[in-house]
Amino acid sequence: MTDYDTVSADVEHEEEIPKDHPRYQDLLTRHRIEKGVEKGITHLQGMHAEGRGSAFDYLLGEATISSAEEAERVAAAHLLLADHPVLSINGNVAALVPGEMVELAEATGADLEINLFNRTPERIEAIADHLREHGAEDVKGLEADARIPNLDHQRAKVDEDGIYAADVVVVPLEDGDRAEALNEMDKTEIVIDLNPLSRSPQVADVPIVDNIIRAVPNMTEHARVLADEDEAELRSIIDEFDREAALEQAEDRIRSGEL
Numbered sequence: 001m002t003d004y005d006t007v008s009a010d011v012e013h014e015e016e017i018p019k020d021h022p023r024y025q026d027l028l029t030r031h032r033i034e035k036g037v038e039k040g041i042t043h044l045q046g047m048h049a050e051g052r053g054s055a056f057d058y059l060l061g062e063a064t065i066s067s068a069e070e071a072e073r074v075a076a077a078h079l080l081l082a083d084h085p086v087l088s089i090n091g092n093v094a095a096l097v098p099g100e101m102v103e104l105a106e107a108t109g110a111d112l113e114i115n116l117f118n119r120t121p122e123r124i125e126a127i128a129d130h131l132r133e134h135g136a137e138d139v140k141g142l143e144a145d146a147r148i149p150n151l152d153h154q155r156a157k158v159d160e161d162g163i164y165a166a167d168v169v170v171v172p173l174e175d176g177d178r179a180e181a182l183n184e185m186d187k188t189e190i191v192i193d194l195n196p197l198s199r200s201p202q203v204a205d206v207p208i209v210d211n212i213i214r215a216v217p218n219m220t221e222h223a224r225v226l227a228d229e230d231e232a233e234l235r236s237i238i239d240e241f242d243r244e245a246a247l248e249q250a251e252d253r254i255r256s257g258e259l
């Protein structure tokens, strides 16, 4: 039997967390956020965001529910059909799934763009370096030579040849008005957020109510499977998706506690 009391709260390397621990994913997530803060990637507020997400994930059974799995497939279809897909990266995303985001970008031909609420040159540089260490060749968001209209905070700062010009944008882990503003720019929005009532999934074309740690590898796998499908097939996958039903299923699961 594993003595879980030996899992220290401040493990140095994530390999020290036993994979058979009943709360493995939660420990891993917390560990990555903690390291992200230490490296100057994740803002302290990112810890609050993580705590919120963790509570919703607990109520979802820390598993990908069927509506999220479907949304992840639909998201992959959108990304494959897009002319200019972009994956938005904040401090939590960079800490939790840097290599996984690089793989998703490669599988779908998407760009990676850093976009921060608490934007500082130091954090932008640290996140860009971190993504490059995980295999990213081109990282956008450093120029910030365009602005999302009707948004008066740092998240409005985007690259003209990145999010500004994108037709499909993946927006993970932010509850905010940027999602609404991007919607007004007529972009197709894919949101990853464990809280189905958060504003971002509420306005998303494709709300994915799942932990980003599970969602991104799933999206990549779907993209690889769908890569050879023709446009008509990808369109029919998208057309069959019911965003309201996906949000409802997630909320029902959380409220009912039926796992």
Ligand code: PTJ
Binding pocket: 029, 042, 043, 045, 046, 047, 048, 049, 050, 051, 052, 053, 054, 056, 090, 091, 092, 096, 115, 116, 117, 118, 119, 172, 173, 174, 175, 176, 192, 193, 194, 195, 198, 210, 211, 212, 213
């Ligand atoms: O790095 P910055 O400066 O851009 O700041 C980023 C944070 C995350 C601090 C900022 O965007 C923020 O404060 O976000 P919120 O308003 O707390 O929203 C984060 C949302 O992500 C919440 O609805 C959480 O439930 C959700 N969330 C947190 N962790 C995860 C998650 N969703 C999916 N997977 C997670 N691991």
